Amino acid sequence: MLHGGSVPHLTPEATLAPVLSALESVLGSARPAALHQPHFAGREWAYVKDCLDTGWVSSVGAYVTRLESALQDYTGIAQAVAVVNGTAALHVCCLLAGVTAGDEVLLPTLTFVATANAVSYCGAIPHLVDVSPVTLGVDAAKLSAYLAEIAELRGDTCYNRRSGRPLRALIVMHAFGHPAELDALAEVCKRYRIALIEDAAEALGSLYHGRHVGHWGLLSAVSFNGNKIVTTGGGGAVLTNDAALAQRARHLTTTAKQAHPWAFIHDQVAYNYRLPNLNAALGCAQLEQLPDFVSRKRELAQRYRQAFSHVELGRILMEPQDTRSNYWLNLLQLHPAYDLLRDTLLEACQARGILVRPAWELMHRLPMYRDCPRMDMTTAEHVERQLICLPSSVDAGSVDADSIDRASPHA
Amino acid sequence: MLHGGSVPHLTPEATLAPVLSALESVLGSARPAALHQPHFAGREWAYVKDCLDTGWVSSVGAYVTRLESALQDYTGIAQAVAVVNGTAALHVCCLLAGVTAGDEVLLPTLTFVATANAVSYCGAIPHLVDVSPVTLGVDAAKLSAYLAEIAELRGDTCYNRRSGRPLRALIVMHAFGHPAELDALAEVCKRYRIALIEDAAEALGSLYHGRHVGHWGLLSAVSFNGNKIVTTGGGGAVLTNDAALAQRARHLTTTAKQAHPWAFIHDQVAYNYRLPNLNAALGCAQLEQLPDFVSRKRELAQRYRQAFSHVELGRILMEPQDTRSNYWLNLLQLHPAYDLLRDTLLEACQARGILVRPAWELMHRLPMYRDCPRMDMTTAEHVERQLICLPSSVDAGSVDADSIDRASPHA
Numbered sequence: 001m002l003h004g005g006s007v008p009h010l011t012p013e014a015t016l017a018p019v020l021s022a023l024e025s026v027l028g029s030a031r032p033a034a035l036h037q038p039h040f041a042g043r044e045w046a047y048v049k050d051c052l053d054t055g056w057v058s059s060v061g062a063y064v065t066r067l068e069s070a071l072q073d074y075t076g077i078a079q080a081v082a083v084v085n086g087t088a089a090l091h092v093c094c095l096l097a098g099v100t101a102g103d104e105v106l107l108p109t110l111t112f113v114a115t116a117n118a119v120s121y122c123g124a125i126p127h128l129v130d131v132s133p134v135t136l137g138v139d140a141a142k143l144s145a146y147l148a149e150i151a152e153l154r155g156d157t158c159y160n161r162r163s164g165r166p167l168r169a170l171i172v173m174h175a176f177g178h179p180a181e182l183d184a185l186a187e188v189c190k191r192y193r194i195a196l197i198e199d200a201a202e203a204l205g206s207l208y209h210g211r212h213v214g215h216w217g218l219l220s221a222v223s224f225n226g227n228k229i230v231t232t233g234g235g236g237a238v239l240t241n242d243a244a245l246a247q248r249a250r251h252l253t254t255t256a257k258q259a260h261p262w263a264f265i266h267d268q269v270a271y272n273y274r275l276p277n278l279n280a281a282l283g284c285a286q287l288e289q290l291p292d293f294v295s296r297k298r299e300l301a302q303r304y305r306q307a308f309s310h311v312e313l314g315r316i317l318m319e320p321q322d323t324r325s326n327y328w329l330n331l332l333q334l335h336p337a338y339d340l341l342r343d344t345l346l347e348a349c350q351a352r353g354i355l356v357r358p359a360w361e362l363m364h365r366l367p368m369y370r371d372c373p374r375m376d377m378t379t380a381e382h383v384e385r386q387l388i389c390l391p392s393s394v395d396a397g398s399v400d401a402d403s404i405d406r407a408s409p410h411a
Numbered sequence: 412m413l414h415g416g417s418v419p420h421l422t423p424e425a426t427l428a429p430v431l432s433a434l435e436s437v438l439g440s441a442r443p444a445a446l447h448q449p450h451f452a453g454r455e456w457a458y459v460k461d462c463l464d465t466g467w468v469s470s471v472g473a474y475v476t477r478l479e480s481a482l483q484d485y486t487g488i489a490q491a492v493a494v495v496n497g498t499a500a501l502h503v504c505c506l507l508a509g510v511t512a513g514d515e516v517l518l519p520t521l522t523f524v525a526t527a528n529a530v531s532y533c534g535a536i537p538h539l540v541d542v543s544p545v546t547l548g549v550d551a552a553k554l555s556a557y558l559a560e561i562a563e564l565r566g567d568t569c570y571n572r573r574s575g576r577p578l579r580a581l582i583v584m585h586a587f588g589h590p591a592e593l594d595a596l597a598e599v600c601k602r603y604r605i606a607l608i609e610d611a612a613e614a615l616g617s618l619y620h621g622r623h624v625g626h627w628g629l630l631s632a633v634s635f636n637g638n639k640i641v642t643t644g645g646g647g648a649v650l651t652n653d654a655a656l657a658q659r660a661r662h663l664t665t666t667a668k669q670a671h672p673w674a675f676i677h678d679q680v681a682y683n684y685r686l687p688n689l690n691a692a693l694g695c696a697q698l699e700q701l702p703d704f705v706s707r708k709r710e711l712a713q714r715y716r717q718a719f720s721h722v723e724l725g726r727i728l729m730e731p732q733d734t735r736s737n738y739w740l741n742l743l744q745l746h747p748a749y750d751l752l753r754d755t756l757l758e759a760c761q762a763r764g765i766l767v768r769p770a771w772e773l774m775h776r777l778p779m780y781r782d783c784p785r786m787d788m789t790t791a792e793h794v795e796r797q798l799i800c801l802p803s804s805v806d807a808g809s810v811d812a813d814s815i816d817r818a819s820p821h822a
Contacts, residue, residue, distance in 0.1 A: 058637020226469020233687030
């Protein structure tokens with residue numbers, strides 16, 4: 001996967017120069033070049049203004065329903081339930097997948113912390129697994145071999161033989177927009193009676209074998225945070241093909257209030273997680289532009305690939321076979337011989353107003369998840385040192401980005 | 412407190428007629444008359460459009476800081492931390508007050524379910540207490556007598572002698588905007604080393620002994636839900652005079668991410684609870700109008716009081732002595748002799764497009780809180796049957812309400 005190459009023999013400055021030059025050729029001269037900033041070029045103001053004019057700004061309103069319909073149409077997934085953010089969506093996915101206190105939930109060590117936090121909110125324990133060097137998502141073969149060693153089916157429940165706790169679910173995260181190996185992962189989950197949840201927070205617009213991600217999970221989560229391909233300010237959604245689960249998601253995110261013309265009867269401990277109509281209005285305008293945004297981000301990925309084709313230091317990570325990535329964040333993967341230069345490169349770019357960043361700190365290195373059960377993490381530990389996220393806004397390097405005079409939000 | 416009066420001897424229709432007539436005299440002819448709808452008459456457009464124009468819509472942005480400053484200035488409370496909604500604010504208050512799994516938290520049975528849910532999110536157990544017939548908030552004298560019976564101090568921790576669990580905090584809720592007996596309640600908490608939290612979700616603009624509510628709690632929560640006196644679509648804030656607690660609130664609501672130019676190091680299980688800038692922009696415009704909104708809502712309360720002064724069926728509940736209520740929702744309190752007519756009256760009003768509602772179902776009657784520890788609930792059980800919330804929008808019954816052609820959100 002990594003190209004061969006000679007060991008570094010130049011000064012760091014000379015070694016980094018081709019990278020900086022490649023970045024500049026893609027990004028043009030506008031600085032700062034944000035990591036990912038929103039792009040509002042459609043009916044955002046019209047819809048938001050309509051909310052203000054009608055007074056419908058809160059969690060009941062037509063834009064919420066419309067956003068859900070648009071998500072259903074776009075993804076082909078039968079049911080969408082809009083919520084306040086991707087973290088809330090993941091939490092609801094876990095709850096509806098039956099995750100309860102004392103369970104273990106498998107999830108990749110290479111992810112944003114919300115994936116693990118959502119499990120913690122249920123009182124359950126993240127059980128961390130390694131990732132594939134190709135997809136950067138959960139490694140299906142390695143997971144399968146690991147489960148053969150530690151898992152045990154008793155009736156319809158899978159247990160971790162070592163801890164004695166149920167292995168209730170697997171959360172697969174589509175890292176940086178690249179789809180994980182869904183077929184193989186779904187097969188493993190089926191074999192072990194483990195619920196599959198897709199954390200598609202970064203992957204709206206990404207296809208696996210021609211179908212939108214989110215179809216393989218019992219439940220899936222997407223995010224509309226300000227740094228995502230489309231944004232509602234803050235927001236997210238639960239996706240599922242199961243109408244009964246969607247109904248329960250609606251109930252659970254609206255304080256479990258029973259329908260009644262006036263009475264306030266709530267029938268379980270539940271949440272205030274519905275997306276406000278104001279944010280949904282913004283989302284409706286953004287979703288209308290999603291096909292265009294995906295095209296533009298895929299073109300940007302090609303421009304990066306081209307620009308880095310002769311850079312010895314590393315290569316641009318391209319989408320896995322038989323997938324269409326939304327290329328939420330483009331990744332420069334440093335050659336192992338150069339990975340010690342990562343922080344120097346991060347500093348050099350930031351100093352030039354090119355707002356790159358590394359991958360997330362691995363979950364098994366964070367203080368609150370350090371003692372969680374986990375497998376060998378060789379691949380994640382290698383890959384994490386090599387990754388640099390590159391500026392990837394829809395309008396990165398384009399004329400309209402240059403022409404906007406503004407500081408860079410969501411860096 | 413309740414005026415005397417003869418027992419009912421007329422038909423329900425004849426008995427209800429004066430109530431309907433009083434309501435109509437206050438509300439004018441516009442229908443539906445919403446229970447509480449937002450009023451956008453300030454710079455809402457300008458600020459929200461500014462967010463879109465600059466691209467700053469998410470959880471980092473100038474309007475969030477500005478909203479927090481405006482809240483600090485208005486309430487006189489040193490620190491405000493804006494969050495996604497009032498429920499999240501209450502959850503953070505509980506966490507920072509030290510509430511952990513297995514603790515008990517005292518809270519009134521007459522409240523919106525979020526007060527109890529926030530405790531459940533911490534793995535703690537609501538311990539339900541009765542309310543005062545004057546304030547509709549926690550009855551300080553009754554609580555004091557109850558704690559003398561069940562509570563025991565061991566070192567600096569108060570225990571429930573019956574369950575053996577720590578009584579970690581008391582959440583006082585300012586029901587419908589009317590301040591609870593804060594001095595007496597704070598004294599009880601001090602005596603028993605119980606942390607005081609104010610649930611001021613409904614009470615922005617309400618004063619107790621001349622100071623804004625929220626000053627008495629170690630931490631307090633306000634809400635900007637669509638049905639509140641000011642709205643951000645969905646939103647809320649944690650208020651505290653303790654700078655260290657505010658700092659922890661900021662950390663806890665931003666996934667506990669440590670400050671760093673690029674690294675993603677999170678140091679505890681935490682939340683994605685910060686308010687998006689888009690919603691904060693709306694809130695800034697709304698807060699500018701809050702003094703006016705409070706005046707108008709207080710005038711509306713006087714109009715209700717006047718209109719109902721000769722109605723035998725019940726009376727308008729007025730603010731407790733030495734307080735200034737924001738009169739979030741005006742309340743008709745039925746005379747005990749007439750409380751069986753409550754549902755008939757609710758139906759008659761709704762049928763006429765006057766969107767009244769009862770108080771919340773009492774927490775100790777909800778299935779998930781039925782078995783919680785609790786005291787005798789005589790007052791709450793009496794009062795709950797007698798209360799009807801009346802339409803209380805800022806512009807209720809005014810000409811501009813009549814002139815707006817719209818359905819009624821947030822009913």
